[in-house]
Amino acid sequence: MKDSFLIKKPWVTERATDLNALGQYVFIVKPHATKPEIKKAIHEIYKVDAVSVNVINRPAKRKRFGGIMKGKKEGYRKAIVTLKEGQKIEIQ
16 A cells, blocks of 8 residues: 555644644554554655654444434544644645
């Protein structure tokens, strides 16, 4: 599998935007992606050097409608990537 397909999308929230000032960027990644693979994919896509990668697994949650269980909200895997000093990514 090509490394660039491991990154699904950037995660743009108020907190994630605040992390950008510190040189950290948040991405939603595939569930099986490892830290070295994520680091390599960020380098291929954005042409920047990642210093570290932290990964968070968010579990699926059960959904209720009118007191009846109707299914699950899908879980996801988040990666917080810290870039080398002076580098940044333009995320739209």
